[in-house]
Amino acid sequence: MPIVADPTPRGPRRPAPFVLTLGSRETGMGLAWNAISTSGSASAAYPSANLLIAYPFVLDAPATARRLWWYNGATASGNVDIAILAENGDRLVSSGSTAQSGTSALQIANTADLDLAPATLYHVAIAVDNTTATLFRWTAANANVWRVAGLREAASSFAIPSTNTLATIATNYLPVMGIDLRGVM
Amino acid sequence: MPLGHPPAEGGDQWVTSFHLPMSATISNVPGSAAWPSSNRCIYMPVYTDRDMWVRMLWAFNGATASGNQAIAIFDAAGNRLVTTGSVAQSGTSTIQSHDVTDLFLPAGAYYVALSHSNTTGTYFRSNASASNLRTMGMLQEATAHPPPSSMTGATVASGYWPLCGWTARTGV
Numbered sequence: 001m002p003i004v005a006d007p008t009p010r011g012p013r014r015p016a017p018f019v020l021t022l023g024s025r026e027t028g029m030g031l032a033w034n035a036i037s038t039s040g041s042a043s044a045a046y047p048s049a050n051l052l053i054a055y056p057f058v059l060d061a062p063a064t065a066r067r068l069w070w071y072n073g074a075t076a077s078g079n080v081d082i083a084i085l086a087e088n089g090d091r092l093v094s095s096g097s098t099a100q101s102g103t104s105a106l107q108i109a110n111t112a113d114l115d116l117a118p119a120t121l122y123h124v125a126i127a128v129d130n131t132t133a134t135l136f137r138w139t140a141a142n143a144n145v146w147r148v149a150g151l152r153e154a155a156s157s158f159a160i161p162s163t164n165t166l167a168t169i170a171t172n173y174l175p176v177m178g179i180d181l182r183g184v185m
Numbered sequence: 186m187p188l189g190h191p192p193a194e195g196g197d198q199w200v201t202s203f204h205l206p207m208s209a210t211i212s213n214v215p216g217s218a219a220w221p222s223s224n225r226c227i228y229m230p231v232y233t234d235r236d237m238w239v240r241m242l243w244a245f246n247g248a249t250a251s252g253n254q255a256i257a258i259f260d261a262a263g264n265r266l267v268t269t270g271s272v273a274q275s276g277t278s279t280i281q282s283h284d285v286t287d288l289f290l291p292a293g294a295y296y297v298a299l300s301h302s303n304t305t306g307t308y309f310r311s312n313a314s315a316s317n318l319r320t321m322g323m324l325q326e327a328t329a330h331p332p333p334s335s336m337t338g339a340t341v342a343s344g345y346w347p348l349c350g351w352t353a354r355t356g357v
Binding site for chain 1: 230232234261292293294316317319320321322324338339340
């Protein structure tokens with residue numbers, strides 16, 4: 001996807017982060033951040049086989065997604081697929097089905113470089129094909145916190161299909177995952 | 186950077202390594218701990234959306250002072266913009282500040298870098314896991330005290346996130 005110039009000249013632009021993660025300002029997670037557990041993310045079994053969970057982000061400056069990553073928990077099992085989706089749920093790039101490998105460690109997928117435009121809503125999405133696999137994840141008081149943070153989900157979405165219908169999130173499970181925009185992390 | 190945007194002189198005077206996205210344990214209170222590896226340099230991203238002046242660099246020393254520290258700022262491409270050079274660590278459980286040549290810093294992505302010459306010197310640091318620090322964009326470099334003119338960042342190996350930064354003020 002070619003980079004398009006931001007059509008709306010504005011004031012100073014926040015640079016793209018080196019690594020996009022849940023706490024990045026680009027995720028708009030700040031509202032929910034005050035309502036989640038303060039004990040940190042923790043390992044937990046994936047809540048539902050083939051469930052897709054996505055969080056939105058908007059960059060203020062153009063950047064290139066070079067790799068996608070997630071944080072495996074204490075047990076590795078089955079397969080994981082991670083992707084960047086467009087606002088409408090279309091898949092832009094993905095790892096494809098990848099064996100979960102490594103415990104309590106980051107797993108990084110080398111994906112095709114994808115140019116991301118500013119002022120455009122995207123999603124980072126993950127799906128796992130079983131409920132034995134674990135990921136580090138955040139929980140909140142209930143899923144409504146994630147609703148206001150813009151999270152979405154889709155059932156029966158492994159491997160992540162080319163088009164997705166993103167529905168209201170009902171799962172209180174936010175995997176630690178993101179984008180490597182630098183190529184080293 | 187848009188022309189005409191004034192340097193920040195009011196609210197953004199104090200930029201710390203803890204400007205990193207808090208993907209790690211947000212309840213993690215910094216405590217004193219020994220520097221993890223002699224001559225290691227730790228690079229911590231900061232993102233500023235306002236132009237700024239840098240007038241002083243500082244680090245929060247821990248309970249034991251020993252050896253030499255160096256603090257620097259690098260641009261996103263890894264070029265060193267300003268540094269304290271190697272300076273004897275002085276003072277315990279207090280902030281050690283260094284006057285540097287005033288540097289105009291346009292809004293952008295940068296690294297605050299801290300290196301130390303031995304593993305006896307201590308800093309107040311968060312011990313969030315290395316994996317969490319990786320997700321926040323931190324990097325490290327071995328044999329990099331004082332920080333080199335051009336950084337070669339590698340994967341973070343230790344759960345050690347020191348409290349350091351810069352200020353636009355002339356005093357910390």
